[in-house]
Amino acid sequence: MTSIDETVDERAGAERVSIGVPIGAGVVCALVGFTSSFAVVLAGLRAVGADAAQAASGLLAVSVAMAVATMLLSWRFRIPVTSAWSTPGAALLATTGAVAGGWSAAVGAFLSCGVLLVVTGWWPRLAILVRRIPVPIAQAMLAGVLLPLCVEPLRGLAANPVAVGPVLAVWLVLLKLRPRWAVPGAFAAALVVIGVALARDGGGPGWADFVPQLSVTTPSWTVGALMGAAIPLYLVTMAAQNIPGVAVMAGFGYDVPWRPAMTVTGVGSMLAAPFGGHAINLAAISAALAAAPDADPDRERRWVAGFSAGVTYLVLGLTSTGLVAVVLAAPDGVVQAVAGVALLGAFASACAGAMSQADDRLPAAVTFVVAASGIAVGGIGSAFWALVAGIVLRALRIGRP
Known part of the structure; x- marks a missing residue:
């Protein structure tokens, strides 16, 4: 139990911190989140059929959606609830490739996902069903989806060492010195490489x-x-x-309002989908x-970090069209x-989760292999079949004592 003296000391420490501290924490949160996965989201949208204008529109739409969701939830509940685009989802799209029905069908899939997120908030049984998917199987599917993308740096280094080498060098150095900034640093290095190439070869975006432009696609x-x-x-x-995300927030003493959070992010996904x-x-x-004590010693004021993260996402989203062009x-x-x-x-986290339980290692391994294979059967991608294979093998107790 916290003593009165400790509470007084905490409040006194909080009073000495400028409001600029949580604002700065929110800006850093948004910058790290945006630059760390911008390339993944772009790759995912392009893989399922978006042209350059549609991909730029998608990035703008999803950036605005997560900005508004973050600001709304943080302000309404006075806790640092931050939203983000689905990076694992984008990685999934990048390995899924073109879907049956083309880009309009992909947009229909995005819209359907948003509907399912809203339903999850209002129908708890659906969330329970998702949680009943064995963790090793779900993590193995994610690891298999991510593997083809994780080997791309090596392929790029072998094919184009002059361009890819500096990006990986910056990433390695920052991974040692400032791990949080390793991926943003690699992104910045990539922009420098692109700038040098454009200056040398001419051309490039005007x-x-x-x-910023939005491109509307009628879903199918x-x-x-x-x-x-x-x-x-x-x-x-x-x-x-x-x-x-809920677990991370709980670790810092915050109870995320499940139904409003799922509703806001689900509706945001639905509104962003046609774009x-x-x-x-x-x-x-x-x-x-945004939720850790570093954002502000006074936990009651950390919602400011969440809100400022949303504002920063909005600003970054308005620059996404130019970033896509570059x-x-x-x-x-x-x-x-x-x-x-x-x-x-x-x-790495997905692999650890997939192999964490000895009894489930064989079903998890099969799930991983199927997901990584990239096969499509009946127009349905490997991620779905990986889940089916893993769950069936586990139900049959294959590979388990």
């Missing part, structure tokens, strides 16, 4: 390419897109983002940057290298 629905994209997107968003946004969710790892002009392998190193931490 001023008009930096003007196909069985392949729903089974191969919408459901896996929903599952990885829940298992790798929303559920861990190409794939999904938003509760932040997990980056949530700690990134799409990158030398071969550069963007893929940034995406790959950005996902290595998530890949």
